[in-house]
Amino acid sequence: MKSAVGTGASVSVSLCSGKYDICSHLTERKQGFFSLSALLIALIVSAAFILGAAIFYSILSYLSERRSLEFRLKKAIMNQRLYMEYQPLVCAKNERVVGVEALVRWHDPLYGHISPELFISMAEQLNLYPDISKLVMEKATRELKPLLLADAQFTLAINIGKYEINDPFFLDNLLRVLQHNAIRPQQIKIEITERSGEYYKKNRRLFLTGEEPRIAHRPR
Numbered sequence: 001m002k003s004a005v006g007t008g009a010s011v012s013v014s015l016c017s018g019k020y021d022i023c024s025h026l027t028e029r030k031q032g033f034f035s036l037s038a039l040l041i042a043l044i045v046s047a048a049f050i051l052g053a054a055i056f057y058s059i060l061s062y063l064s065e066r067r068s069l070e071f072r073l074k075k076a077i078m079n080q081r082l083y084m085e086y087q088p089l090v091c092a093k094n095e096r097v098v099g100v101e102a103l104v105r106w107h108d109p110l111y112g113h114i115s116p117e118l119f120i121s122m123a124e125q126l127n128l129y130p131d132i133s134k135l136v137m138e139k140a141t142r143e144l145k146p147l148l149l150a151d152a153q154f155t156l157a158i159n160i161g162k163y164e165i166n167d168p169f170f171l172d173n174l175l176r177v178l179q180h181n182a183i184r185p186q187q188i189k190i191e192i193t194e195r196s197g198e199y200y201k202k203n204r205r206l207f208l209t210g211e212e213p214r215i216a217h218r219p220r
Contacts, residue, residue, distance in 0.1 A: 099155030102140035
């Protein structure tokens with residue numbers, strides 16, 4: 001006669017002879033994961049599912065953040081991926097190019113060309129604008145240095161906004177960059193857009209004439 005008894009932790013098998021008074025008993029204990037109770041197994045499976053979902057969400061959030069414009073703008077500024085374009089300034093009398101206006105641009109590998117109005121506004125909201133201002137100042141003077149040194153009448157126009165107007169150290173920093181590149185301050189034109197005009201009027205004392213860069217107030 002053969003009988004089997006199973007529990008959560010082991011399985012017992014008994015085999016008895018019908019002719020002789022002899023019985024054999026075999027007990028096999030469950031090993032590893034299967035030795036646990038059904039309730040504990042369910043808890044472990046549930047915890048593993050929750051952990052897996054949390055890891056998946058974290059990866060998804062990270063990838064989503066990397067795709068966001070805010071994240072990509074921070075990386076672009078950090079890695080000096082913003083670049084300059086220069087618009088010629090032509091003398092109306094003789095149609096000669098007498099200078100250029102520095103314009104900051106951003107081309108993202110994922111989203112392509114990003115409008116300056118968009119990323120400048122975004123930079124202001126993220127407190128990244130000071131980094132862009134510094135980048136423009138340093139890149140424009142460095143890239144235009146050969147032209148500025150070759151022609152003392154050639155000018156470089158740099159657009160500024162309320163941040164630079166309200167920054168008491170802006171002109172000092174600009175003059176330091178010019179001195180480092182041996183560029184005459186008179187060759188730099190600071191252009192203030194219409195929307196920043198009120199800030200300029202209130203902070204005009206920061207923008208002096210003489211050896212300082214020249215100021216141009218242009219409506220936009």
